[in-house]
Amino acid sequence: MIGERMPRREDARLLRGAGRYVADIRVDGCLDAAFVCGAVAHGELRGVDLERARAVPGVVAAWSHADLPDLPPTPPMLDADSARERPWPPLASGRVRYAGEPVAVVIGTDRYVAEDGRDAAVVRVDALPAVLDPAEAAGGAVRLFPGLGNVAEEREFGAPIEQDVWRGAAVVVEARYRQQRLAHTSIEPRAIIVRPEAGGGLTVWASHQAPHRLRRDLADAFGLRPERVRVIVPDVGGAFGGKSETWPEYLVVAAAARRLGRPVRWLQDRAEALTGPPHGRDQDQRVRMAAGADGRIVAYELHIDAGVGAYPHTGAFVPTATAMMAGGAYAIARVHVRTRAVVTNTAPTAPYRGAGRPEAAAAIERTVDLLARRLGLDPAEVRRRNFIAPQDFPYRTPTGFTYDSGDYAAALDRALRELDYGHWRGEQARRRAAGRAPIGIGLCTYVERAGMGEEFGAVEACPDGTFVALSGCCSTGQGHETAFPQVVAAVLGVGAERVRLVEGDTAVVPRGIGSFASRSMQIGGAALHRAAGKLVEEARRRAAEALGVPVAEVEYRAGTLTAGGRTTTPAELAAAAPLRADDTFAPPEAFPFGACAAVVEVDPDLGGVEVLRLVAVDDYGVVVNPLIVDGQAYGSAVQGLGQALYEGVRHAADGRPETTGLLDYLLPTCSEVPPLRLAETCTPNPNTPLGAKGAGEAGCIGVPPAIVNAVADALDRADPAALQMPLTPYTCWSAAR
Known part of the structure; x- marks a missing residue:
């Protein structure tokens, strides 16, 4: 089965419009958020007047940083040191540093109302000189953070090359290249719904690449135990790296849901996706x-x-x-x-x-x-x-x-x-x-x-003869729903249609890193391969107990366990007691x-x-x-x-x-x-x-x-x-x- 050109099973659903993206999820009483963004790339923020926004019929709330002063800074994705002296407030405070930076949020009964409120807001900014080119910015003539240079981090790799090497070479060529700035332009921009739960917990639906990271960041931000935050990733319309992070809008939406006691949704539109991060x-x-x-x-x-x-x-x-x-x-x-x-x-x-x-x-x-x-x-x-x-x-x-x-x-x-x-x-x-x-x-x-890091995988046998594969990865269009069952089925010797994949739900999958850096099959698929092998060995051990024979005499082939002319199956074993194997794999x-x-x-x-x-x-x-x-x-x-x-x-x-x-x-x-x-x-x-x-x-x-x-x-x-x-x-x- 490895190497077979199996058609993607998810395509039948997606191509007929039956996919379930964040925008398709209906949550009772859900409100919509729209962000007021500054039009100036660099300047001192003198004020945000939201009175007219609050007066728009259907607007439930409108807040700037002054109204939500306890919002935690946006968490860095990987390297906390690079951001420690340059915190990113979810709503701009004191200074705006790029055109399109959120300075306030308007919550309405629907997106149209929220946008009307957004358009009624008045933002006052005293413009400062802006610097756009990184080489120019490194010189520091315009500083984004008072008292700090613009070089957030500097590193060297390899040993410096002696001048004699350059002087002694037959030819030396030099050049300067510009890697232009690109927009991610995934079909589905960023999207999130946050629903507050009884007792202070949160249920989150997000278009994301790393649900367990998002759960950790939200729990840390609001002082919750991780198990009080459930992150669910439904179908995702592309990501390309831009949906791995916990973005400032996510913190604001979560804070709004907690304060209002109602679900709040934010769906980024195309203009926001092109002009703002990532x-x-x-x-x-x-x-x-x-x-x-x-x-x-x-x-x-x-x-x-x-x-x-x-x-x-x-x-x-x-x-x-x-x-x-x-x-x-x-x-x-x-x-x-x-x-x-x-x-x-x-x-x-x-x-x-x-x-x-x-x-x-x-x-x-x-x-x-x-x-x-x-x-x-x-x-x-x-x-x-x-x-x-x-x-x-x-x-x-x-x-x-x-x-x-x-x-x-x-x-x-x-x-x-x-x-x-x-x-x-x-x-x-x-x-x-x-x-x-x-x-x-x-x-x-x-x-x-x-690939980098570790990944979780588990395979469970079900009494009806099917198998469930759980992965800490999270598909954003890569075809996991087909390829991961293909891997498990190859180990178990059964048809791939008998294997169902579950991922993207932190309440069901206990841990995981996510999908980015081309890691899914290399690490997540390998974890499932190993877990399926462990399941076979556990089934052989359980079958040996049930049949009263040594484990060495139990043969597993194509979903059937045989010893001394008698047979059983993983389904029969699972009916007697849960049959599951887990694995965490971390290759180079x-x-x-x-x-x-x-x-x-x-x-x-x-x-x-x-x-x-x-x-x-x-x-x-x-x-x-x-x-x-x-x-x-x-x-x-x-x-x-x-x-x-x-x-x-x-x-x-x-x-x-x-x-x-x-x-x-x-x-x-x-x-x-x-x-x-x-x-x-x-x-x-x-x-x-x-x-x-x-x-x-x-x-x-x-x-x-x-x-x-x-x-x-x-x-x-x-x-x-x-x-x-x-x-x-x-x-x-x-x-x-």
């Missing part, structure tokens, strides 16, 4: 690479100023991930990275699909192409000369990771074959000779970091990898880019359900295409958002999706029973540098500064000149 990426990168005349890289240096927005809620997590993956697929003896997490007058950032790995791949892969161009070598050959060799795994990188396994050359060679690399190089030469519209070929080889992180290759045509007169062909070869280890993984690969590749060519959150010079709708923030549609060829190699994960590595983020990592390298190749531009993402027609038209 955003992703936003790095200013400066690189330097030294190599010999043969193209062998001897040193690589990367300096990162990462814009984390107005509050360092996620600290240095994303730039740290970039730093630790900085060397990519290459055996480079000297790698040194300096990262700075910098606050700016923009909405706070969060992990966004890939979370640091796309930024690392973009920096090194564009620089490898720059090196190849400087030396007059084929970019594929330069990569081959520098790959970590298969026999060198496990490989300890200079920045501190240990890559588990890989064959990077095999992935690149497969990508070149699938692309028909030789044909397109010939076509490129023919077009140049004929003076036709230029085409370019771009490559990227990437290494991904997948895994390192999937792959190669992308792209062919583009650039219109030199209008600057338009047409992707003629795109190939993605990925190595996820053992793939449990190729149909589901293919779907994730397609989606991730299209998001990577969006970053390369279309997407970008823009602000005016004063910090006001300019991308307030999907007419301004451009997403690729099916009309823009190029011919896409997916292929795989398989290097099993040596540290898990399934052999699986993470999948789902590969396209966001590999596609953007492949596209940008292809455009640079088409335009024959050696200056990387001329081609910064997104490669809009104006950017390409300018570069062509």
Whole structure:
């Protein structure tokens, strides 16, 4: 059953409109919240007048920070030190630090009433200068927090590289890259309902990736025991990292429900999702690479100023991930990275699909192409000369990771074959000779970091012959409802239809970490695999007692236990007494990898880019359900295409958002999706029973540098500064000149 292309069982429900999202949940007496947000990016908050808002018929309450002074600060997601001196108030107090920061909440009998009240509020702010670029903000001319610099955290990875290395190298290339700020644009924005319970407890429905983390944060915030808070995650319309956190609006909604003694709901709309948090990426990168005349890289240096927005809620997590993956697929003896997490007058950032790995791949892969161009070598050959060799795994990188396994050359060679690399190089030469519209070929080889921490899994036999699998993961569209039962059924030797998955409810699943960082199958699936194996062994032990034979004589096969010509089943054993096995699994992180290759045509007169062909070869280890993984690969590749060519959150010079709708923030549609060829190699994960590595983020990592390298190749531009993402027609038209 492992490796079978089983159709997703959840699709029948979702595609016919029978999904149950937070907005579909009806709770008796529920009120709606709307947030009053400041329009100024930086300024002293002089007052919030809510009298007119309170006078709107149907408005139940309207509060600013002055009315809710005991609201706890927004909890940091991972690194408390980064936020300790820069607390994030759920409702702005004293100063606003980004346009769209909530300054008050209006509670109404429905969303329309709440919005009418919101629009009636009057906010007075004395504007201050705003700083938007992280590199500029690091200089500190404009300070977001009086008495503190704008660098919230600074770290170094690897040893500094001696000047003799740079002076003695045959060639040194330098560049500066901008990883533009992106919006998560999940189909369903953030959403939460909080219902107060008798005795002070809370029941919460949320569109979220980590229900147990949300339960812990809410319990801590309001002084409750964790078991007094129940978090339920229904169907989720995408997340991409932006629904892992406990956001300030969640604290306000919970406080409102507690104060009013009634359920309160907040459904973020698209404008709020585009202009407010979470955003992703936003790095200013400066690189330097030294190599010999043969193209062998001897040193690589990367300096990162990462814009984390107005509050360092996620600290240095994303730039740290970039730093630790900085060397990519290459055996480079000297790698040194300096990262700075910098606050700016923009909405706070969060992990966004890939979370640091796309930024690392973009920096090194564009620089490898720059090196190849400087030396007059084929970019594929330069990569081959520098790959970590298969026999060198496990490989300890200079920045501190240990890559588990890989064959990077095999992935690149497969990508070149699938692309028909030789044909397109010939076509490129023919077009140049004929003076036709230029085409370019771009490559990227990437290494991904997948999975972290532990995960809970349990399998229980039921008296009716079915099985229940419980997981601490939490699907946000990945297909857990199909793939996890597939894993359990493979161990038990029964049909997958006999296995039902339960996750996303803290009252039923005792503990869990959640779904992010491509960890679900690698860790959560492996925990279920192990739990199912334990269930078989416990069933053999119980059957031995029931049949009066030694355990060694009991054989388990396809859901039946046999010994001495007599049989029983897990269902019969479960009818006598509960039959369940739990497991908590915490393997080392895994390192999937792959190669992308792209062919583009650039219109030199209008600057338009047409992707003629795109190939993605990925190595996820053992793939449990190729149909589901293919779907994730397609989606991730299209998001990577969006970053390369279309997407970008823009602000005016004063910090006001300019991308307030999907007419301004451009997403690729099916009309823009190029011919896409997916292929795989398989290097099993040596540290898990399934052999699986993470999948789902590969396209966001590999596609953007492949596209940008292809455009640079088409335009024959050696200056990387001329081609910064997104490669809009104006950017390409300018570069062509």
